[in-house]
Amino acid sequence: MHYSSILPDVIKVADEASEKVLHIYQSDFKVSYKADDSPITAADTAAHDIISHGLRSISRDIPILSEEGKNIPWEERKHWRRFWLVDPVDGTKDFTQRTGEFTINIAMIEDGQPVMGVVIAPALKEAFWGIVGEGAHMRDRTGRVHRIRVAEPKAVKRVVASKNHLNEETKAFIEEKLGEHELIQAGSSLKFCRIAEGHADIYPRLGPTCEWDTGAAQAVLMAAGGKVETLDGMPLKYGKQDVLNPYFVATGSWYIPEP
Numbered sequence: 001m002h003y004s005s006i007l008p009d010v011i012k013v014a015d016e017a018s019e020k021v022l023h024i025y026q027s028d029f030k031v032s033y034k035a036d037d038s039p040i041t042a043a044d045t046a047a048h049d050i051i052s053h054g055l056r057s058i059s060r061d062i063p064i065l066s067e068e069g070k071n072i073p074w075e076e077r078k079h080w081r082r083f084w085l086v087d088p089v090d091g092t093k094d095f096t097q098r099t100g101e102f103t104i105n106i107a108m109i110e111d112g113q114p115v116m117g118v119v120i121a122p123a124l125k126e127a128f129w130g131i132v133g134e135g136a137h138m139r140d141r142t143g144r145v146h147r148i149r150v151a152e153p154k155a156v157k158r159v160v161a162s163k164n165h166l167n168e169e170t171k172a173f174i175e176e177k178l179g180e181h182e183l184i185q186a187g188s189s190l191k192f193c194r195i196a197e198g199h200a201d202i203y204p205r206l207g208p209t210c211e212w213d214t215g216a217a218q219a220v221l222m223a224a225g226g227k228v229e230t231l232d233g234m235p236l237k238y239g240k241q242d243v244l245n246p247y248f249v250a251t252g253s254w255y256i257p258e259p
Helices: 003-025 042-058 092-096 168-178 190-196 211-223
Strands: 064-066 082-090 103-110 113-121 126-131 135-139 145-148 157-161 181-185 202-205 227-230 248-251
Touching: 003 042, 003 082, 003 103, 003 113, 003 126, 042 064, 042 082, 042 103, 064 211, 082 092, 082 211, 103 211, 113 190, 113 211, 126 190, 126 211, 135 190, 135 211, 157 168, 157 190, 168 181, 168 202, 190 202, 190 211, 190 248, 211 227, 211 248
Parallel strands: 064 082, 157 181, 157 202
Antiparallel strands: 082 103, 103 113, 113 126, 126 135, 135 145, 202 248, 227 248
16 A cells, blocks of 8 residues: 555644644633543544544545544454554643643554554644655644654663653663663653654653554654664554553664663
């Protein structure tokens, strides 16, 4: 499949969802809670509806797995070789806290790996997209589009982490593995994108995430020359029965896990 031919349409769908999400973000929205106590707002469901409709118009035969979609049985999902992976609003805590650091995420998964991704940060007016093997781009808040690439890190590594999820295990990893470092705060899937654009070097995540939290931004990072691996150096797998990810480290191409 030639992903470059449909990428502009995917960006257009994400932009449409972004516009709706930003409108809700700027309103007096209400916050509800799911069974696992994670927050959800009208923005999550509105973005899901817009994205699902848009992706079906692009490719009616490719299934969609979305965080806010219905629970699709493994017996059906296990036969998917290619599927859309969607997180309508990643970083809902950042949304509800009005930090601006939330994103809309659309990925294409093929044979267990992300091959294309679009990430939009509506409140920051930033957008990132990439096709693995073909390169990554960013649209900045002025609307200018330019190619992005991971940076060659210096001795003092720029570590990107979350204000909401910086747990003790992650802190210990940073201190033991990286030594002297500079800490950069970022929310949601923007942490991957900061590495992709060369503004950070490494994002260790020793805490729970799901496939839809990482797929789109991983595609952008890989397209920009980076990688995402488990702590023992294996690639993250997508389309699993259990959508939870193992712990992982996202970097440019320089990091090699210790045996």
